[in-house]
Amino acid sequence: MGRYNEFIAPVKCPACGGADDVMFQALIGVLQLDEFRVGDGVLHRPSTMRRPQVGPTVTLTHDSFWARGLGECPRCHVDLWAKVLVQEGRFVGVELTEEPADMYDWGYL
Numbered sequence: 001m002g003r004y005n006e007f008i009a010p011v012k013c014p015a016c017g018g019a020d021d022v023m024f025q026a027l028i029g030v031l032q033l034d035e036f037r038v039g040d041g042v043l044h045r046p047s048t049m050r051r052p053q054v055g056p057t058v059t060l061t062h063d064s065f066w067a068r069g070l071g072e073c074p075r076c077h078v079d080l081w082a083k084v085l086v087q088e089g090r091f092v093g094v095e096l097t098e099e100p101a102d103m104y105d106w107g108y109l
């Protein structure tokens with residue numbers, strides 16, 4: 001996926017039924033392997049990189065949106081795809097989905 005950030009949220013794995021915190025890689029915010037937990041602000045974090053990359057788009061002015069996230073169940077190791085949800089600039093949780101046709105897909109909430 002190139003550079004990304006990590007978004008950690010509890011999910012119930014559809015394959016094994018385990019309920020654990022899962023780390024999802026997603027292109028949200030300044031992409032520098034930052035770790036976000038539910039409730040954290042995702043926009044306007046200072047960049048530690050000389051040439052910052054920002055996702056899903058540098059022109060993002062709307063504070064509520066979703067982007068694709070890819071995680072792995074810590075118990076059975078299946079891939080878990082999700083929408084990573086941002087409300088008013090804060091990471092609020094994830095919603096499991098099928099594997100998307102386009103992993104760079106995103107939209108406003």
Ligand SMILES: [Zn+2]
Nearest residue numbers: 013016073076
């Ligand atoms: Zn599982």
